[in-house]
Amino acid sequence: MEDKRISEHKSVIKLYNRLRMEYIKPHSSHDRLFERLENDGITNIWDRYEAQGLAPGEPDRRCKFCMDGVRCDLCSHGPCRANVAKDKRGVCGMTGDGMAMRMMLLRNVMGSSTYQYHTDQTVKTLRAIADGKTTFKIESPEKLTVFAKRLGIDVSGKITEIAIRLCDFVEQDFNKKYDEPSVIVDLLAPEERKELWRKLDIYPGGIHGEILFATSSCLTNVDGYYVSLALKAMRLGIAMAYQSQIVNEYIQDAIFGIPKPHKMRVDLGVLDPDYVNVLPNGHEPFLGFGLVQEARKAKWQKKAIAQGAKGIRIIANIETGQEMIQRWEMDDVFYGYTGNWLMQEAILASGCVDIFVADMNCSMPVNPIYAEKYHFKLVPVSALVAFEGITDRINYVPEKVEEQSEQLLQMAIDNFKERKASIKPITGLPMSEAIVGFSTESILEALGGSLDPLLDAIKNGSIRGIVGMVSCTTLRDFGQDVHTVAVVKELIKRDVLVLSLGCGNAGVQVAGLCNLKAIKLAGPKLQKVCKALSIPPVLSYGTCTDTGRLADLIHAIANALQVSVVDLPIAAAAPEYMEQKATIDAIFALAFGLYTYVNPVPTVTGAPNLVKLLTEDLQGITGGLLNVEKDAVKAVDGIVNHIDSKRKKLGI
Numbered sequence: 001m002e003d004k005r006i007s008e009h010k011s012v013i014k015l016y017n018r019l020r021m022e023y024i025k026p027h028s029s030h031d032r033l034f035e036r037l038e039n040d041g042i043t044n045i046w047d048r049y050e051a052q053g054l055a056p057g058e059p060d061r062r063c064k065f066c067m068d069g070v071r072c073d074l075c076s077h078g079p080c081r082a083n084v085a086k087d088k089r090g091v092c093g094m095t096g097d098g099m100a101m102r103m104m105l106l107r108n109v110m111g112s113s114t115y116q117y118h119t120d121q122t123v124k125t126l127r128a129i130a131d132g133k134t135t136f137k138i139e140s141p142e143k144l145t146v147f148a149k150r151l152g153i154d155v156s157g158k159i160t161e162i163a164i165r166l167c168d169f170v171e172q173d174f175n176k177k178y179d180e181p182s183v184i185v186d187l188l189a190p191e192e193r194k195e196l197w198r199k200l201d202i203y204p205g206g207i208h209g210e211i212l213f214a215t216s217s218c219l220t221n222v223d224g225y226y227v228s229l230a231l232k233a234m235r236l237g238i239a240m241a242y243q244s245q246i247v248n249e250y251i252q253d254a255i256f257g258i259p260k261p262h263k264m265r266v267d268l269g270v271l272d273p274d275y276v277n278v279l280p281n282g283h284e285p286f287l288g289f290g291l292v293q294e295a296r297k298a299k300w301q302k303k304a305i306a307q308g309a310k311g312i313r314i315i316a317n318i319e320t321g322q323e324m325i326q327r328w329e330m331d332d333v334f335y336g337y338t339g340n341w342l343m344q345e346a347i348l349a350s351g352c353v354d355i356f357v358a359d360m361n362c363s364m365p366v367n368p369i370y371a372e373k374y375h376f377k378l379v380p381v382s383a384l385v386a387f388e389g390i391t392d393r394i395n396y397v398p399e400k401v402e403e404q405s406e407q408l409l410q411m412a413i414d415n416f417k418e419r420k421a422s423i424k425p426i427t428g429l430p431m432s433e434a435i436v437g438f439s440t441e442s443i444l445e446a447l448g449g450s451l452d453p454l455l456d457a458i459k460n461g462s463i464r465g466i467v468g469m470v471s472c473t474t475l476r477d478f479g480q481d482v483h484t485v486a487v488v489k490e491l492i493k494r495d496v497l498v499l500s501l502g503c504g505n506a507g508v509q510v511a512g513l514c515n516l517k518a519i520k521l522a523g524p525k526l527q528k529v530c531k532a533l534s535i536p537p538v539l540s541y542g543t544c545t546d547t548g549r550l551a552d553l554i555h556a557i558a559n560a561l562q563v564s565v566v567d568l569p570i571a572a573a574a575p576e577y578m579e580q581k582a583t584i585d586a587i588f589a590l591a592f593g594l595y596t597y598v599n600p601v602p603t604v605t606g607a608p609n610l611v612k613l614l615t616e617d618l619q620g621i622t623g624g625l626l627n628v629e630k631d632a633v634k635a636v637d638g639i640v641n642h643i644d645s646k647r648k649k650l651g652i
Helices: 002-024 030-040 045-051 064-068 096-130 141-150 159-174 183-188 191-199 207-217 226-256 286-295 298-306 318-327 341-348 367-374 398-422 440-446 452-459 482-493 503-510 516-521 524-533 544-561 580-592 608-615 632-650
Strands: 262-266 276-281 312-316 334-337 355-358 377-380 432-436 465-470 496-501 538-542 570-574 595-598 625-628
Touching: 030 341, 096 159, 096 207, 096 226, 096 398, 096 580, 096 608, 141 159, 141 226, 159 183, 159 226, 183 226, 207 226, 226 318, 226 544, 226 580, 226 608, 262 503, 276 286, 276 318, 276 398, 286 298, 286 312, 286 318, 286 355, 286 398, 298 312, 298 398, 312 318, 312 398, 318 334, 318 432, 318 503, 318 538, 318 544, 341 367, 341 503, 355 367, 355 398, 367 377, 377 398, 432 503, 432 538, 440 544, 452 544, 465 482, 465 503, 465 544, 465 580, 465 632, 482 496, 482 503, 482 516, 482 632, 496 503, 496 524, 496 544, 496 632, 503 538, 516 524, 538 544, 544 580, 570 580, 570 632, 580 595, 580 625, 595 632, 608 625, 625 632
Parallel strands: 262 334, 276 312, 276 355, 312 334, 355 377, 465 496, 465 570, 496 538, 570 595, 595 625
Antiparallel strands: 262 432
């Protein structure tokens, strides 16, 4: 009798999981792939998420102290739990407000460190190009020169000489102490923002010094005051946006080309099992671009064909993929883009993958299990990345990019026959097209070289406002991309132009919001603008790293209108933030003075004073404001009310 009840209970849970999958999936690609994972009995992210709940069918319900952000295990007295209402503190005396903000700051340190690691690799690559030691070239010398001029760098002589001066300049700024003001921030940030940041003592030094300063502040019995910790987080966010993000993306533009609008195949239908499929994955695009350069050579196509394949293809994934598809057009070798990080297990279970090239960030620890089950090579290409049981490794070195790309292509070709003989592939998966490659330069080009048409459209109400949708993707509350797509659809319906970045960008690309067919989903005024310019209502603007690029565009709009950033009809939105890079992006947006919408509810609700600081008081300090709302329509109500209030203040 007991066994029967247990069996029935398991059946109910399995049915619930299946129904939940039908609810949370935004992509039909997942249907058959989830079925394969279920039949194969292999661990997968949806079941693991379900199992983390405190009761069957309640995956979002977790430990209350953890969810409220009022617990700490940083010293041996812990874990401690706090209750602000009762003045129940940690053993050291720290309040729940302090615990919540300290953990947020530590997450921000991790996000900033990872952004800066990427930037350091980018600068290293540019230096190798300038020294003539790599096969990469400077594809957009004009971008390098313009950026160098903005930083006050001598632009005389050869482009390689300018590149060396730029590398020297930014590295010197990165390495300033926390109390030595950043020159990059001084040269790139809006004057009124810099004045405010100095007044608040959150004007940053070098990014490495700020990371040191923030981390040291989080030691037990050092800084337990939530306001002080919040200000330090904003300092770190400012340093990260201008030094890590802007420097990174602008140098990548110089190396690999300025993003320009073009079509790109998206979704899992880009995977054809009859080809050798090479998937660069993560956030750093260097070996991804190197692989495309090599795979376009006839010798590699011939080698693949000799093994029985139709050829060899490079398939872009996640943020490495976004960096790549923004800049380079598709062909039969650089074939398309799969999706964001939550699609990873589905991609790997397709039976189409020959090598998964894992650079820094977003390659899941479970991947070795998938590599064994579905017969593909798993190779980390960053010193940061490691997998249990995986011994193959090729750490990216700019000077060896050609050699390393060749090694990876050969490994993929060698894998093809075994994969084909061992795994039945899933075929007939959906594929569509998105328009990608929007940047400040390409937007200006579409507008005839001036911001005036965009400003006129904002002034006359054709564009009600602009939202920078900088988002991850998460299973919490709604599931992968469901809430992101709902929020973005609601925004464009109300004549709000959306610039999409990050993993959320993949969500809207796959959902069909980044092509011209989506114009019909926009409000009538935005429709006219999109038709006139032949652009979709959601502009694919890149990765999470492009947050700094977005801030620079906002700065340009504010200058053109001769108003403060705070007064613009603009907002930031992260409908499905997930990890540590996202939290530092949000903190920077608040320091920059933006209305910032986030979901899920951050783990700070047990810290009422901190919540009040972020959602109310901060508006009178930096002009920024955090808004949290689960309902998509209500979330957009808040964003649009903010935009309309700014329009009224500007008299437009």
